[in-house]
Amino acid sequence: MNAVPAHEDISANMPPSALVTGEAELSKETHDVITNFNGLLGILEGVDKIRTYPPTSRIPNGRVWGPFSMAPEHPLWLARFTVTRDPTAPDHFTYLVEVEPIGAGDGGWIKFIDGTFVSTGGGVRQGMGTFHIQADGVRVANFGVTPDKDGNLFRELTVMYSTAAFPISVGMTLVLSPGGDLTNTLTIVYHYEALEDGRAGMEFVGTDSSSGASLSIQSRWLATGRGRADAVAQNGMGLGGTWSECWNDSFMSTYDDKPWDPQIHTGDPASCPDISTF
DSSP states (O other), rough: OSSOOOOOOOOOOOOOOSSSSSHHHHHHHHHHHHHHHHHHHHHHHHHHHHTTOOOSEEEEEEEEEEEEEEEETTTEEEEEEEEETTTTTEEEEEEEEEEHHHHHHHHOOEEEEEEEEEESSTTOOOEEEEEEEEOOHHHHHTTOOOTTTTTEEEEEEEEEEEOSSSSEEEEEEEEGGHHHHHOEEEEEEEEEEEETSSSEEEEEEEETTTTEEEEEEEEEEOOTTTTTEEEEEEOSSSEEEEEEEETTTOEEEEEOTTOOTTEEEEEEEGHHHHHOOO
């Protein structure tokens, strides 16, 4: 079971802000992105629960958990979880989460999550891995994949991570269909890294397939919370600009420069932390 990452192993960490109002805009945006990033990893919480039970059955070079009910979230569905070890490379694992409607039989299983992991032997769950969530197959089978509160329909999520040594890194690619329109996709790419001393950084890039417009935010922060972010917006034709903002340990802006708005150029760039080596 150590082949599967625990939620806390690859979650992004940034000191929380106690400010109700007055938080630096790009600090708040970074906190919001981290909340979304960690929320996407919520699927691992279900695997964490499975981890607490012994396997249901054994197969050559592997173990199987389930089938078990997915109630109350999906009362008409079953799931099973399989982990296998490569007999020629004992540190290489693959795993698979499948779902099926109750009564569908052995031929009704639909792949939902698949992943790989290579252990580096440095400790529990230390190594490099990937996992992929594909929603189209289960959506067609009426599993219950519906648009979120903003109307975006989840299509797929790919995660690549390394917990072998610092910096810990996690890369994530999310594909959505805005408004539930399957002919259009919005691709969002996240990258997170963290050092042992608490320094960390995240990059977020969103691109609309229909317009080509994009927004990227690169944030870095110290263990205390003090940080800097640079946001680049493009309209799909290469036109755009870079907005830079820095904040202190209380997440209040100390420097703010929006080149497209001459009225917003406040503070001193010398107040920005030097995290250039990260």
